[in-house]
Amino acid sequence: MLDAAVKALSQILSPPMRSILWRSIGLALILITALAFGLQRLLSWFATSGEVWLDGMLGPSFETSINVLAWIVSIIAGLGVVFGAVFLMPVITSLVASVFVDEVADHVELEHYPAERPGTALPFGLAMTEGVKTALLTLLVYLIALPFVLIAGAGFIVFFIATAWLLGREYFELAAMRFRSPAEAKAMRKANAATVFTAGLFIAAFVSIPIVNLATPLFGMAFMVHMHKRLSGPRPELIEPARKTRVPAA
Numbered sequence: 227m228l229d230a231a232v233k234a235l236s237q238i239l240s241p242p243m244r245s246i247l248w249r250s251i252g253l254a255l256i257l258i259t260a261l262a263f264g265l266q267r268l269l270s271w272f273a274t275s276g277e278v279w280l281d282g283m284l285g286p287s288f289e290t291s292i293n294v295l296a297w298i299v300s301i302i303a304g305l306g307v308v309f310g311a312v313f314l315m316p317v318i319t320s321l322v323a324s325v326f327v328d329e330v331a332d333h334v335e336l337e338h339y340p341a342e343r344p345g346t347a348l349p350f351g352l353a354m355t356e357g358v359k360t361a362l363l364t365l366l367v368y369l370i371a372l373p374f375v376l377i378a379g380a381g382f383i384v385f386f387i388a389t390a391w392l393l394g395r396e397y398f399e400l401a402a403m404r405f406r407s408p409a410e411a412k413a414m415r416k417a418n419a420a421t422v423f424t425a426g427l428f429i430a431a432f433v434s435i436p437i438v439n440l441a442t443p444l445f446g447m448a449f450m451v452h453m454h455k456r457l458s459g460p461r462p463e464l465i466e467p468a469r470k471t472r473v474p475a476a
Contacts, residue, residue, distance in 0.1 A: 227421075230452035231428050237337060238444040246329050250322050251440045257318050315439050316389045316430075317361045317368075320396055323443040324357025327400045330447040339455060345404025352408070353400065360396040367392065386430050393433065393442075394426020397450040405454070418457050425453050 237243060328347040335344050367388045395415060402411035415422050429446045433439045 227425060227428070227453070230425075230456065231449055233338065233452055234334075234445050234448035237334065237448055238441055240333075240337075242333050242337075243330070243444060246326055246333075247441060247444055250326055250443050253325065254318050254322050254440050254443075257321060258314055314365075315442070316393060316433050317364045319393065319433060319439070319442040319446065320361040320364060321357045323397065323400065323447055324353040326443055327353050327447055328404070330444055331401060331404055331451050334448045334451040338452070342455075345401075348400065348403055352403070356396060356400060356403075360392055364388070364392045386434070389433060390426035390430035391423055392426075393429045393446060394422050394424075394450075397429065397446040398422045398425070398453060400447065401450040401454040405458075414457070421457065422453070425449065 238247060328345075331345055332347075335342065368385060398415050399408075399411045402414055406414065428449060429442065432445050433442045
């Protein structure tokens, strides 16, 4: 697994990947700015009008909890786009990965697995659907964990674990669906759930690094292409050329 991560890291800066990297970063910056602005407006609304609405809906017995939540949200809203950029990066990478999934996978397969049958490009609609589903699920999990952010770091632990599971799940299935049906890819992911989650921890760590995390779609996809190859079982045509053994002279 570490070997796969090192190969993915080394390849994302290679000349064939640079064009994808710059386009991926550009799209990520556009999306992160738009979504962060929207999140800041939503949080600002909740810190003012939303508190009154929620108090009226839940009743006086929840007043203390609502006040605490409103206090946390008001602090977060004050951080604005900066918080949004950190909070939403895993969501953004899910969407960006859907756009560049096949370009990245093609380069990895050509560089490391030239003797194997190349994967089949995913229909754009299918890739985007998977990306949007993961992005929405990630956002939902993060919003649930949001109230616990200031409680002994519990929220950040939840964020990290959720990111590992969600992004590991998405990138692996995108890599697997180039060779399998969506149902088969999901079944393979479930059958190797522990391995995929562990691999997801690498992606979660990568996406946690500011600035560097803009390259997450490339790293995550390249990494999971290698992981899918390894989990698919031994193949006679695996990339690494066999070492020539010297035949002793008679």
